[in-house]
Amino acid sequence: MPIGGFVIALDRSIQDEVLTQFAKFSQIEIHGVDEEGNAVAVIDTETSDEMEQLTRDLQKIDGVLSLGVTYFHAEDEIEKIESGELKPTLSFGRKGEKPANCS
Amino acid sequence: MSLSRRDFIKNTAALTAASYIGMNLPFVAGEANAADVASWHRGTCRLCGTGCRVQLGINSKGQPVAMRGEPKSRTNFGYLCMKGMMFYKIMNHPDRLTMPLYRERKDQPFKEISWDKALDIAARKFAEAKQQYGPNSTAYYGSGQCLTEETYLFQKIMRAALQTNNVEGNPRLCMASAVGGYLTSFGADEPIGSYANIEKSSCMFLIGSNMAEAHPVIFRRVMRHKMNNKDKVKVINADPRFSATSRIADMHMQFKPGTDLAMLNAMAYTIIDEKLYDKEFIADYAVFRKGKKVLVDMEAYWKSLQDYTPEKAAKICGGNITAKMIREAARMFAKSDGTVSFWCMGINQRKRGVWANNLIHNLHILTGQLCREGADSFSLTGQPNACGGVREGGGLCHILPGHRLVVKEKLRNQVEDAWGIPRGRIAPKPGAHTIKMFQQVNSADIKAIWINCTSPAQSLPNVDLYRKGMAREDVFIVTSDIFPTRTTELSNLVLPTAFHFEKSGVYGCTERRSQLTPKVVQSPGEARPETWIATEWCARMAKYLNDPVVLQTVKPFLGKEMYVEQPQAIWDEYTQKLTKGRDNDLRGASYTVLKQMADGVQWPAPTEAFALTGGTVMKFVKGVDPMATSMSKNEKPFQFYGPAHPDKKLWIWIRPQAGADEEPDADWPMYLSTGRVIDHWHTTSMTGRIPELMRANPYSFVEINPKDAMRYGIKPNDMVEIESRRGKVTMPAKVMEGPIEGMVFAYWHDMHEDRMINKVVKDSFDPGSKEPEFKICACRIKRVSGPKALKPFIVT
Numbered sequence A: 001m002p003i004g005g006f007v008i009a010l011d012r013s014i015q016d017e018v019l020t021q022f023a024k025f026s027q028i029e030i031h032g033v034d035e036e037g038n039a040v041a042v043i044d045t046e047t048s049d050e051m052e053q054l055t056r057d058l059q060k061i062d063g064v065l066s067l068g069v070t071y072f073h074a075e076d077e078i079e080k081i082e083s084g085e086l087k088p089t090l091s092f093g094r095k096g097e098k099p100a101n102c103s
Numbered sequence B: 001m002s003l004s005r006r007d008f009i010k011n012t013a014a015l016t017a018a019s020y021i022g023m024n025l026p027f028v029a030g031e032a033n034a035a036d037v038a039s040w041h042r043g044t045c046r047l048c049g050t051g052c053r054v055q056l057g058i059n060s061k062g063q064p065v066a067m068r069g070e071p072k073s074r075t076n077f078g079y080l081c082m083k084g085m086m087f088y089k090i091m092n093h094p095d096r097l098t099m100p101l102y103r104e105r106k107d108q109p110f111k112e113i114s115w116d117k118a119l120d121i122a123a124r125k126f127a128e129a130k131q132q133y134g135p136n137s138t139a140y141y142g143s144g145q146c147l148t149e150e151t152y153l154f155q156k157i158m159r160a161a162l163q164t165n166n167v168e169g170n171p172r173l174c175m176a177s178a179v180g181g182y183l184t185s186f187g188a189d190e191p192i193g194s195y196a197n198i199e200k201s202s203c204m205f206l207i208g209s210n211m212a213e214a215h216p217v218i219f220r221r222v223m224r225h226k227m228n229n230k231d232k233v234k235v236i237n238a239d240p241r242f243s244a245t246s247r248i249a250d251m252h253m254q255f256k257p258g259t260d261l262a263m264l265n266a267m268a269y270t271i272i273d274e275k276l277y278d279k280e281f282i283a284d285y286a287v288f289r290k291g292k293k294v295l296v297d298m299e300a301y302w303k304s305l306q307d308y309t310p311e312k313a314a315k316i317c318g319g320n321i322t323a324k325m326i327r328e329a330a331r332m333f334a335k336s337d338g339t340v341s342f343w344c345m346g347i348n349q350r351k352r353g354v355w356a357n358n359l360i361h362n363l364h365i366l367t368g369q370l371c372r373e374g375a376d377s378f379s380l381t382g383q384p385n386a387c388g389g390v391r392e393g394g395g396l397c398h399i400l401p402g403h404r405l406v407v408k409e410k411l412r413n414q415v416e417d418a419w420g421i422p423r424g425r426i427a428p429k430p431g432a433h434t435i436k437m438f439q440q441v442n443s444a445d446i447k448a449i450w451i452n453c454t455s456p457a458q459s460l461p462n463v464d465l466y467r468k469g470m471a472r473e474d475v476f477i478v479t480s481d482i483f484p485t486r487t488t489e490l491s492n493l494v495l496p497t498a499f500h501f502e503k504s505g506v507y508g509c510t511e512r513r514s515q516l517t518p519k520v521v522q523s524p525g526e527a528r529p530e531t532w533i534a535t536e537w538c539a540r541m542a543k544y545l546n547d548p549v550v551l552q553t554v555k556p557f558l559g560k561e562m563y564v565e566q567p568q569a570i571w572d573e574y575t576q577k578l579t580k581g582r583d584n585d586l587r588g589a590s591y592t593v594l595k596q597m598a599d600g601v602q603w604p605a606p607t608e609a610f611a612l613t614g615g616t617v618m619k620f621v622k623g624v625d626p627m628a629t630s631m632s633k634n635e636k637p638f639q640f641y642g643p644a645h646p647d648k649k650l651w652i653w654i655r656p657q658a659g660a661d662e663e664p665d666a667d668w669p670m671y672l673s674t675g676r677v678i679d680h681w682h683t684t685s686m687t688g689r690i691p692e693l694m695r696a697n698p699y700s701f702v703e704i705n706p707k708d709a710m711r712y713g714i715k716p717n718d719m720v721e722i723e724s725r726r727g728k729v730t731m732p733a734k735v736m737e738g739p740i741e742g743m744v745f746a747y748w749h750d751m752h753e754d755r756m757i758n759k760v761v762k763d764s765f766d767p768g769s770k771e772p773e774f775k776i777c778a779c780r781i782k783r784v785s786g787p788k789a790l791k792p793f794i795v796t
């Protein structure tokens, strides 16, 4: 269950509209916006997939200039990988024995 | 009110983000920080050349569990990109190599063996090659991702013990033209200024760089500066491809691939034509040159530019380039209070990459946009330690540590004396540059090669040609790495190495900044630091070669504790003995100092007291750069003391337009260019194992201009074959207003046999820098089918 801390740079001219859009996502908490349009956000999702999808969706919103990640926590996942409970979905086993292939 | 553990973590996340923008939040920092991270450890990001400082969070069991940016760092001020934030997740990946693997023949399966056996085999094979076929039958191919201590030690062993200059590394593929450009224009390698110039600039000229994806944290600074000063700060982006970087530009100059030299010359033409140059700066500090030995005057230079009037250049450049646009760009560049240029592979990976670098420097010298706040000619570096390790530490075939040329006897002798080995021990001729090295693997003139922390079997241009050589049974290949790669597939011996934060060592990033990353995590299984591996290997070779100099090479490091003491001893030898008095003087940047600094030290930094201030923010400026002060020859404020220019002047070069080595024709009508995407690092052996990053870009795409897509009947996601004279691949299409019409742009990270674009790319190279022209070749494309479900792929 990853948690990320972000600074999201907003276009100040449409800042309020962007924040209204953000409010539709229950996984996002906005902790404030400074006078330059930098929003402090915490994103808390069930899975890494969801986090990744959400950050991508946010960047598509008009008025989101950039999404800067400043903190990332994934202890639960790391412990599960270490204990063998979770296998990263893009691992394909280890030390595959293949002869050299130069196609 | 008591907080749940999850709330603690969320508060930490919020506080961390808020601290970067100076916002106060109503939480108590101590409360939030108590959440499950037992300690935070400062280090450098493992990935790109930006050099962002990170803090790795370790829990009470010693596991890495969290990452955050270092807010006190002057490179990133706490910001990281997703890659930087997540790289620690691969430390625990089950694919990590944890035992040495060996096979006598490459068609056999690997077997796990002990370190003792592995090192013995490696020592015997290299010693036999040297004895039977001579020193140059051995080679080392390293990486801009190795620690400086590692590169320095390997090159020392190759030159002193094995007596070959066959020392290369993948920075040849990305930075060599920038080195050539700096040496020939300024007389000294590496940028004059720092990232700090971004916020002080009024104009930013971004050419041949998609920094929004390749250097996202530097781009964040550029973007913020532009957004905060929308009218005052101008951004010019020059690139045949409209990229994520182009979005913030006031002007996007989209020229035909390979016409950059004409465009840059036309900007210089305008600067002179409209008298926008800095007469005094030129008179004080510059000369004009045609060839290394031919001095010319400004009149001759002006005459050479007559072929590049904006009108003539606009015709050569095509795309959206007009004479008016060139003039406007030149005016913005010259008239601004401070102009910084940034470029990267689009300029370096060209048949005439050094010339392209020279022509950017020309603009800065002509206008005096150097050595003052907000002004610099700044080549971005791809890898985290291409500058620190390979350029400074002697990691290429023609250079010794401390920016010394192999061909100069006096400089070789300095190194031999520092190492305590007989004079004449270092071979007088440079070794084989990267392409030549792998040609010699193809012909089996090289019999034993050590490949460290890189995957040439995927990253070389025209890669299948060189994979055939690497597959030869009469070429013995050792690969040291953390994961299986396309290169381990072609190796006899695979050695598991410790990862970042599992060993101590220094990275030197793009802005001459050296930063220490300490060992704080235990490496898995029997993975070991490369410095230990190399030391033990060399000690064993001493027995086989029965040569006391071989043992002398590693004697100062033998038997030392491998994670901290050994790298520290290597760093001390390098900095104290080899950088003393050189332009990259790092004597003040001891481990003791580096440990204290949030963001390391910028060289030159001759003393610890000076290093503790952060070092030299801008080279060549008296009062700022201690060497400019100590080497001052006159009363002028700038002293260009670089070792490559005996006249201590900046050189403005006459360089003609030169196209690509392979231009499109009737049979091969399209340009092919390649590059990176934000989520991946090079060959994906690391980022391909981080699900969040891999899912974002699970395989390579080819970007096709909508007009070309229509001509070829290609729709988004259709499978498209890209073929050149060398090979072909098939990947899905992205139809977009990205590449200029007539050019396709493919991502190069994919390891899949069907999608490895380097099979198609040409291996021609710059005759000066020997850097391959990855950015341009000729190809043809065709639609082979509609969309197909593809699976991401990594070698295991």
Ligand code: SF4
Residues within 6 Å of the ligand: B045, B046, B047, B048, B049, B050, B051, B052, B076, B079, B080, B081, B082, B083, B084, B085, B215, B216, B217, B218
């Ligand atoms: S910009 Fe480069 S150095 Fe910075 S966090 Fe991203 S990959 Fe790491």
